[in-house]
Amino acid sequence: MGGPLRTALTSLTLRGRCLVAAGITLLALGALLGERPLVQIAVFVLALPVLSALAVARQRFRVGVRRTVSPARVPRGQDAEVLLEVTNADRRAGRLWLLSEQLPAELGGTPSFVVERLPGGGTAAMRYRVSGARRGRFRLGPLRLRLVDPFGLVQRTTSGTDGAPLVVVPRVRPLGPGGPAGGHGGGGAGARRSIAVHGEDDVSTRQYRHGDDLRKVHWRATARTGELMVRLEERPWRAQAALLLDVRAGAHLLTRAAGPGPAARSTPPGPPGDPAPPQDSLEWLVEAAASIGSTMARRGAVLRVLTTAGELTPTAGAAARVSAGLTTPELLDRLASLGPNRGGGLGHAVQQLHRAAGEGPVVALLGSVGPDDLTELVALRSGPSTDVAVLLDVTSWADPSPRSRRGLSATARAALTAQLEQSASLLRGAGWQVVVADATRTVEAVWADLALAGNGAGSRPGGGVGVPA
Structure with a gap:
C-alpha cells in the first residue's frame, strides 16, 4: 500500500472504525472456534474499508472557487450575502463532495454543502449569509473539501488557500441638525469667515498656516514682521x-x-x-x-x-x-x-x-x-x-x-x-x-x-x- 492509501486508512470515519473493529472480532472468533464462515465474513468486512480507502485515495480532482460578497462593507448588526461558486476544473465528473466554508467565529456558524457528481467544467452555485455582529476586518474561507466513499467509511479532507475579505464597519446613525460644526461649510450658519479691511496699505493680515493659498501671501507684512503673513479676505473657508x-x-x-x-x-x-x-x-x-x-x-x-x-x-x-x-x-x-x-x-x-x-x-x-x-x-x-x-x-x-x-x-x-x-x-x-x-x-x-x-x-x-x- 502506498502513502495515499495509508493516509486514507487513517481517515476512517466512526462507521468505518466500528466496521474494522467488528471484522477483527469476527476474525478472532472464527480462528478460535475454527468456524470458516466466520473467517470469510470477517475477511469481507475488513476488505470493505480497504477498498473504500483505495477508491478515495485514487480520486483526482481540480476545483476552482470564487466568492462574491454583497456588500463587502457591511454596517455592524447587518448581514452580508456570499455567493460561493465551485467549479470542477477536471474533465471527469466529481464524486460526492462535502464542502464547508471556514469562517471566523464572530461571523456565525460554519455553512456546509453537499455536491454530488459535478460534471467536468461544471459550476455549482451556493449561497450563505454571514452576520456582522462584531466590527472588524475578516476573511472568508478557505473552503474545506471532504471526499467520502458511498458507504461513509472513509473520508479525505483538504483545504484550499482561497478567501475573500469582509469589513464590518460601525453603524452610522442619522443625526439631526445642530451640534458642533452645525453649518455646511459653503457659507451656511456654521461656516467661518475671515474679514479683510479694504486697502493695500491697511490690509488685515495673519500668520501663514499650513494649507493657506500662497497667492494670498502679503509680502510687505512678511518683510516687516520677518514671518510669512497672508491677507484676510471676506470669504467662507x-x-x-x-x-x-x-x-x-x-x-x-x-x-x-x-x-x-x-x-x-x-x-x-x-x-x-x-x-x-x-x-x-x-x-x-x-x-x-x-x-x-x-x-x-x-x-x-x-x-x-x-x-x-x-x-x-x-x-x-x-x-x-x-x-x-x-x-x-x-x-x-x-x-x-x-x-x-x-x-x-x-x-x-x-x-x-x-x-x-x-x-x-x-x-x-x-x-x-x-x-x-x-x-x-x-x-x-x-x-x-x-x-x-x-x-x-x-x-x-x-x-x-x-x-x-x-x-x-x-x-x-x-x-x-x-x-x-x-x-x-x-x-x-x-x-x-x-x-x-x-x-x-x-x-x-x-x-x-x-x-x-x-x-x-x-x-x-x-x-x-x-x-x-
Whole structure:
C-alpha cells in the first residue's frame, strides 16, 4: 500500500472504525472456534474499508472557487450575502463532495454543502449569509473539501488557500441638525469667515498656516514682521473639526470576543427597540465617532480624528493628505479595526489634539476619566468655545452580577459615579458643553442634547447638558 492509501486508512470515519473493529472480532472468533464462515465474513468486512480507502485515495480532482460578497462593507448588526461558486476544473465528473466554508467565529456558524457528481467544467452555485455582529476586518474561507466513499467509511479532507475579505464597519446613525460644526461649510450658519479691511496699505493680515493659498501671501507684512503673513479676505473657508477618542482598555468595560459560549450569546443592555445595541462602552464610543464624524465631514469640515492610540489617517498617501482630513469612507474603514489600547493617560492624544484642532470645534468622546486625566485637556482647551465632551457612564454596561467579567461591586459603582460627576463639573467650569451617555441612550439622543446646548436651551441647573443631578 502506498502513502495515499495509508493516509486514507487513517481517515476512517466512526462507521468505518466500528466496521474494522467488528471484522477483527469476527476474525478472532472464527480462528478460535475454527468456524470458516466466520473467517470469510470477517475477511469481507475488513476488505470493505480497504477498498473504500483505495477508491478515495485514487480520486483526482481540480476545483476552482470564487466568492462574491454583497456588500463587502457591511454596517455592524447587518448581514452580508456570499455567493460561493465551485467549479470542477477536471474533465471527469466529481464524486460526492462535502464542502464547508471556514469562517471566523464572530461571523456565525460554519455553512456546509453537499455536491454530488459535478460534471467536468461544471459550476455549482451556493449561497450563505454571514452576520456582522462584531466590527472588524475578516476573511472568508478557505473552503474545506471532504471526499467520502458511498458507504461513509472513509473520508479525505483538504483545504484550499482561497478567501475573500469582509469589513464590518460601525453603524452610522442619522443625526439631526445642530451640534458642533452645525453649518455646511459653503457659507451656511456654521461656516467661518475671515474679514479683510479694504486697502493695500491697511490690509488685515495673519500668520501663514499650513494649507493657506500662497497667492494670498502679503509680502510687505512678511518683510516687516520677518514671518510669512497672508491677507484676510471676506470669504467662507472650510472649518476644522476634531474628534478625540478615548480607547484605553482601562477606561471601558469590555466584553469577550464572540464565540460559542453563553457569554457571547447574552444580549447587552441598550436602548429600547435597538436590534443590535453596542455590546460595551467602547463600541458605543466608536459608533458615536462614526456618526458624528460623518456628519461633520458631510457638512464640509476638515475632520481630524485623534485617539489615545494615535491619529487616524487615510490609508493611502497618509503623510501627504493628513491635512485634508478624513472622508466618511476613510473614517469608517479606520474605525472598523480600532480596538482598545493599553495607554495610561490622555496626555499624548491631547497634545496632538491641540495641534490638529486649531480654532475648530472639538468633540471629546471619553470613557471612565477622572479629574487628573482632564487637567491637560482643560489647560489647552479652556474658555468659551464650541468644545463638547461626551462622558460615558461605563457602569451602565456592567452586568448585574459582580461575579461576571463585567460585574461591579456597589463600592466600585459608587466610586465611578462620583468620578463621573467630578469630571463633568471640571469640564463645565472650563467652558465645555458636557453630555453624559449611558447604555440606554442612543447617539441620536446625545446629538440632540448637543443641539439644545448650542442654542442655549436644555441646560439643567448647575450647567451642562444631560448630566444627572
